Amino acid sequence: MKNLLLLAVVALLALTPAFAQNEKYLQAMTAALQTFQQQTSGEPDAAAMQELANRFERIGAAEPNEWLPRYYAAYAYGTLGFSGDNLRTKDQYLDKADALLKEAERIPSQQADELAVMKAYITQARLAADPMSRWQTYGAQFGEYLAIAKKSNANNPRIYYLEGTNLFYTPEEYGGGKKAAKPLFEKAMEKYAHFQPASTLHPQWGKEHTRWFMEQCNQ
Amino acid sequence: MKLLYVLLLIGLATTTQAQTLVSGKVTDRKGHALPGANVFLKGTYDGTTTDTLGIFRFSTFEKDSATVAVSFVGYEGFEQKIRLLGREVPLVIKLAEAASELNTVVITAGAFEASDEKRMAMLKPLDIVTTAGAAADITGAMQFLPGAQRVGEQEGLFVRGGSGLETKVVIDGMIVQNPFFSSLPDVQQRGRFNPFMFKGTSFSTGGYSAQYGQALSSVLLLHTTDRVSNNGLGVSLNLANAGLNYDHVGAKQSVSAVAYYGNLKPLFALVKQNVDWLRAPEFVGSSLTYRLKTTPHGLLKVYGMYSDSRLSMNTRDPGRESGQTKLDLTNRNAFVTSTYTDQWADGRWLLNTGFSYSRNADGMTFDGLGFDRFDERTQARAVLTRQLPGNSTVLFGAEVHAIRLENGVEGVLYSLQDNYSAAFVETEIYLSRQLAARLGTRAEYSSLLNRFNLAPRLSLAYKTGPYSQVALAAGQFYQNPDYRYLYLNQNLGFERADHAILNYQIIKNKRTFRIEAFYKNYAQLVREYTGQAFDANPYRFPWGRTDNAGYGYAQGFDVFWRDQKLVKNFDYWVSYSYVDSRRLFQQFEVSATPTFVSNHNASLITKYWLEKIQTSLNLTYAFTSGRPYYNPNHEYFLRDRTPPVHLVSLQASKLTSLKGNFVVLYASLDNVLNTRNVFTYRFTPDGQTRYAVGPQSYRSFFVGMQIYLSKKAKVDKADL
Incomplete structure (x- = not known):
């Protein structure tokens, strides 16, 4: 009995770091994502965005097998790329x-459609x-990345959201404008309605933005 | 049970151990605070971001030792091992700026680049296309750049005292045998290539890389685009031609097809011609481009074009009693080039290969006598580049050409065949971010001359400040003599030029200043001995005895200034080139300045973008000082000068839409002031009558449009 108890305690102690690590990751990511949501819903503040990028990057550095911290850090840098x-x-x-x-691409658990969407977003900033x-x-590259994303998962709403923003900011003379962009935002909303992220940490941004753009299109 | 307590105690001990405070400041090398830097302990969640004063402070439960890592965009990463003993660890961390295009020196002497990708480029490809007075012709636009001399009555790029034959046009590494439409007496011909085909242009005015040869003065390097942004059908309509273009873009491949028909009759009816056209030029042509992505980095490009043209004119011929000669010309030209590029090992190995074939046939008669011309060039090329640490590279390459030429002179057909091959090796070494060197050697062999040459090339660049640098280039350049001499004498050797170039440039705040001085030594130039008086007819066949005893020099400097900041949406640049050159070559009996050299060339190019009406207004003013011409009435040789040439040109392009289709309208007015420019003079054999050779027309205009019929067509100013 004594031995059994001892074994159990030793086993528990041995397991704790692994558990703690996973728990730590979940906690750190959840906290960072909360700030992320606040930052991306309003007018982004460059210093706060940099801090957020750093946070995700630190998590990424400690967790070599997680693609999401890298993905969100890239998103933060993309936003900085727009506002620089x-x-x-x-x-x-x-x-x-x-x-x-x-x-992120080299990590086995990555999602090809989300990474392609993020690449398209970065390309848009360029x-x-x-x-x-x-x-x-x-x-041309922007379109290529979205095509890759579609091929991998045509139900990803962020594909249509990005396509829509691109058209929204393209002048009418060149085939853009609100009218041209609206159907894409509608499509994105439709996809958002059915979209289920793989976990609470997985990408689910863009819905609020799409709604905002839809309102602009209706004006 | 005791053991259990001990274990539990140990477990508790690890969690209650004191935190260590890690704090400090992150600055750049000069001590300026860097806010926003990421400071953390490697492999842990512990870390923070520096505040506005560059200060950081965080605590950690890690013990013994850890590695502090600092990362910040634009700076080299930093790592340091620290001891964690429960006491505060204060750190002062200095980050070094990461190497970037802006803080690293670039080898620039002699090169004038237009590129979207390179930040040190002086121009963008779009700037070239929209230069007023260039008629959307690449070489036309290059003539306004520093180092170029304008020669109105001939095609070709005349660079720093060099003739048009001393410049080679190179597309994706392949020499273009016939970059211009077939040469006509006293008429400047356009380039054959559509400027929209190219994503980048590098105009080297000397001291160029060992990768290129067979050009004593200059190479014009054109890089074709890797992708098309348009998808669908387009229509092009203007006063000279009508064309259709179609683009199809797939995931891995894309195709672009172009077909056109042109006839200059309507234009000539509207714009008074100084040339006596018997039949206005008429032409049909087509081209096809295919691109295939074979691997993530592998790209195959195949470009093929064919054109067919015919015309008839009376040319001025002072040597005849009638004063003119009837010329008929039909031309058929085909050019196919394919390139394959790939890279391995994260871009550490790069391969560029190419294969091309060109064939050109001119059916030409002067007053019914045959002067047919034919040429054919097949070439293959491979270059392997190895990226070395710290930006340095080393490359090896080789090329082989088989060239066949035929030339009919008054019914007699001359022909020759040359197999030319070359191998080269070149390395670019960055000794520091401030200092870089490029060392290269090129070895060439020509079967026709049965000779070898070895040409060393050297470039150095030193960064003098955050925005400025000086550069130096020197080297030897060889070229086969003009093939016209080789028909009769195949014992001639290579002609040679030695270049030395010194360059200073500063690019700051959308303003660019560049000055370059050069000295060029010419040696082994072909001389012709006729034992008769100088014959100024540029189309004469060189029948005299020839050798390589000629020599000469060219020296001077050029200046470039560009300002994109002065007024919003307004951009202008000014170029000035000075050259002094003398040669003893061709039929010259004494050393003299050749007829194609003008001492002073200046140009002002302005562009104004009217955002509200989506219109670009461009104006160009160009000045060329007088050039020498041969006057048989004088004892002295080539000392008369033509009057200077002035040219003012306007161009406007407007973006609009027509029934939902995107449309670009353009109009240009050349020689707005209707200046009666003279390029050179010719004399009748008795020396009594002088003819002026001027442009094909004085004031002239041109209008046209491009319609993009695909609904998805998204085009912006960049496509103008």
């Missing part, structure tokens, strides 16, 4: 995002940084 001061810093943020996604001279390269 100048072309050079924007590109530096986006280079960082690309590097994080490259790491395009927005200097549209006049980047249209040719990044305009």
